Amino acid sequence: MNKRNRIKKNEEFQAVFNKGTSVANRQFVIYMLEKEDQQEMRIGLSVSRKIGKAVVRNQIKRYIRQTFIDLKNVLKQNMDYIIIARKPAAGLDYHETKKSLIHVLKIGKAFTQKI
Known part of the structure; x- marks a missing residue:
């Protein structure tokens, strides 16, 4: 992921939290905010010390970033995504993480085409 594809500032995180929609499963919570003037998607990650x-x-x-790189062509591009990992995510390998993220992204209708 390039630096321009990351959300780092607290104000940007808060904007997505306050104005965006959220979807969740057991392992992840994803907040999504559509931005009309944005050409590429951006992601922010939150993984607690707990x-x-x-x-x-x-x-x-790393698993989350790689999953978003793999899915870049089928995800909506004018969006900000914030991914919050929950405790069960610690026990997942890469393929399980990807499967779980695809599941929660389908719930949130974040794909441009069927997966």
């Missing part, structure tokens, strides 16, 4: 030590948290973030 989930595990730094190694586990960083691994979850």
Whole structure:
């Protein structure tokens, strides 16, 4: 992910939380906000210390980023996504993480075509 595709500032996180919609499953909560003037999607990640030590948290973030890279062509591009990992996400491998994220993104109707 390029730096321009990341949400880092607290104000940007708060805007998505306050104005966006949220969908969830057991492992992840995703907040989505459509932005008309934006050409590329941006993602923000939140993985709490309650989930595990730094190694586990960083691994979850890598899995999420890679999943969004893989799904880039089928996701709506003019959106901001904030992904919050829940405790059960710590026990998932990459393929389970991807499957779980696809599930929650389908609930939120974030795809441009059928997957």
